[in-house]
Amino acid sequence: MITVASATKRYGRTAVVDDVALELGDVGVTAIIGANGAGKSTLLSLIGRLLPLDSGRIEIDGLDVGATKGDVLARLVAVLRQENHLTARLTVRDLVGFGRFPHGRGRIDAAGRAAIEEAIAYLDLEPLAERFLDELSGGQRQRAFIAMALAQDTRYLLLDEPLNSLDLRHAVEIMRLLRRLAAERGTRVVVVLHDLNFAAAHADRIIAMRDGRVIADGPPASVMRSEVLEAVYDLPIDVREIDGARVGLYFR
Amino acid sequence: MRTEPSVIERMPRAAAAPDAPARRGARERVVVALARPGVRLALLAALAAASVAVFVFVGIEGSWAFAVPFRLRKVAAMLLVAVAIGVSTVLFQTITGNRILSPAIMGFDALYVLIQTVVVFAFGAGALATTDPNLMWLVEVGAMVVFSGLLFRWVFARSARSVHLLVLVGIVFGVLFRSVSSLMQRMLDPAAFAVLQDSFFASFTGVDETLLGISTVAVVAVTAIAVPLVRRLDVLLLGESHAIGLGVDHRRTVTLVLVLVAVLVSVSTALVGPVAFFGLLVANLAYLVVGSFRHAATLPAAVLLGVICLVGGQFLLEQLGLGTALSVVIEFVGGIVFILMLVRKGVR
The missing domain is CATH 3.40.50.300 (P-loop containing nucleotide triphosphate hydrolases)
Incomplete structure (x- = not known):
């Protein structure tokens, strides 16, 4: 609470x-x-x-x-604010991996890797996992950040x-996802x-x-x-x- | 870890297409290996070691017993400067989230110049020559740490949690320090001014060797503190909100990093004088070459590139008979990189 x-x-x-x-x-x-x-x-x-x-x-x-x-x-608690400007070039998987930071001070064990893959799969990001964030559309990037928060567990x-x-379709998808979560x-x-x-x-x-x-x-x-x-x-x-x-x- | 297809990766692939499958396999393996940050770091390390070796051993005409230790001292100074400038710039760019900034913008070098000017102004040119250089250096480091700490607290106490404001304040302070120094220098007698001016010009060869010992201690200490921080530094790349959300004590980490930067900048300015664009050059080359955002890769890469630029560059220029021109060349190239980055940022 x-x-x-x-x-x-x-x-x-x-x-x-x-x-x-x-x-x-x-x-x-x-x-x-x-x-x-x-x-x-x-x-x-x-x-x-x-x-x-x-x-x-x-x-x-x-x-x-x-x-x-x-x-x-x-x-x-995981918190996401509208702040998706990054100076470094990260792939989606790199970003989602940051969600495990609180659990191992940056070291990622087998359970952590599983959580990362699960978060990527949960947001249908597998085909984009190796793509750089600056190559993604707004909706895809938004999903990548939510996946990071998800990996934070x-x-x-x-x-x-x-x-x-976000356009209408992606907005609806995000809201459905939150319900599913x-x-x-x-x-x-x-x-x-x-x-x-x-x-x-x-x-x-x-x-x-x-x-x-x-x-x-x-x-x-x-x-x-x-x-x-x-x-x-x-x-x-x-x-x-x-x-x-x-x-x-x-x-x- | 995968990286964007680099030039190294693309070229052999195109050339390998008509080859026999077995050979192509071997080439692809090389290509894949080259994409790994660890391999790239190893290559950089080999290149840096080679630079050091040729610099120390090539072209000795007189006594080896004299030449080798003499050159080793020069190399040691250049190594220290490479670590200090490479690490301080990468760290600084991480906490500011901006790749066209360097500590020089925070007014660190201007403070250094101001301190020296004040000493000469108050006690005469003799003071600079007679004061124990180690003591002088410690005072400077103290001043820089206090300066950056105060600046940070002062800006943050006004609840403006913006690093950009911090940098802006840094620029204003830099101008203030430079103006005060310049005013004092104008009021000095010409002889004292000549002594002072001499110590301001960046020179990678005319290193103040009395400071080698204490500089080594400082650099080793900073490295020992920075190494356990690398993963937390990676998180800082996501920006303040995400870093706090992921459990990093943002304010404390940034303060600590600023202190480390202050110490490192003191090391490099005390050894070779203010250099504006060298840090910018090696840091951005490091991001480009190493193909990874992780500090475990970018920090050593920046240091190794610094060694290659300084030691290798010095060797090449000496072969061309232009031994004193290294700082000019590096600042020239670094300045061009700076302008290119500004222009590209504008296009985006």
Whole structure:
């Protein structure tokens, strides 16, 4: 369980994450939605200890993220931010191999090699395993980074807008994959999403943020309501039910 | 580990096509072997050893008993400089995530010049000649370590966790140090200025041999600290977020690496003076030649290429009767590489 207790992060005087209290990781896939600047990515970075907290406390399975050793946390939680620019030329297999770093201080044993191959296979990357990352498309590269996180073999997986710059097919594939991870491996996925319909279609729980605070939290059915979404995005959103699934219409 | 098909790999394949299958098999094996970083490193090591051998033993006309130890001292200095510059540049490029930067950009060499200028300015040219050079060197190393440490803490304390800002601050400090030095140098009397200026010019042959002992100790110590770090350094190549996500204490590791870089830059600047582009040259050649991103391969490759450039280059130039021109040639070639890299970066 991830416990966020009155977490606050300020940039100058603006609180980007303002006194947030949450319990995360109770269900398979949790989606965090909100407008730009709502604090979704910052919250995710705070949980993944990529940013230091200004006040409050975040615990993962009882371990304080600010005080626990890096490699202990790295075996518990994997975090991927939108930062895929690399100066070095790596192959997909090299990159996925880095996921084993927390388990052997860089030495890879037989179990580690098996985990790498499994992660590559899980994301259908076998034909690309020897390719260099800069030769791949955006979607393929995104999958390679997710494979690295998978090889890390953690209970929690935090993803920051993994659908950015992906076409529809690849976006759907990534979301299906996250569902599969949750179902087959029991991974608890927390994912920041821009598209609320992807959240509605794939998440078990949706957390909506605005101005650094959580303003709605619950299963898709309770969050996917016109009055809630209008408050989140400041935009009239018509929610319709199509074949039992709620879809937000906001395109015109 | 596979690498991109290099020129070495492509050429024999095309030539081997009409050959008998058995011969082609042998050639393919050679090609496959050449693609392995270990084999490439071994070849570099052989080339470096050959450079050292010809430099020490070829063309001795007088007494061997005098010439060999004399040349060995020169080689020892060049080896130290090759390690110091190669390792410091690769490490620096790893923590900044940028392959067109070198420690010189952080203002390290400018600080060195400033310290010497201050000493001459305050105590006269005699001070530089009479102070124990080992003591002088230790003071310089201390100043550089403190400088880089303070800079780092200062920038990070403002929660700007950006290495680019750090480098920018480094450039500004470099300009400041250079300007202060230049102001002080203008106020010196001409004799003192001449002594001072003499110690600023990069020269791979006119090495200050009194510092060989302490430099060796420093280089060995830094190497002993750096070797266990190589795998963590590999992770740093993924950038700060990924490194933290994979459990590397990013801030501590970067601080430690900066201290190592400061010590190594002190070694090379004290021995041969400031060199702007040599590090850039060997580091980028190393990435190109070794075909692996791992520091276990790139660090030794950069050092070996440094040895080949310095010792082999010195030998060749001496054969041409241009013994003193090595730093000019290396800086010229390095400068061209720098410009090419800038242009290529712009195209992308």
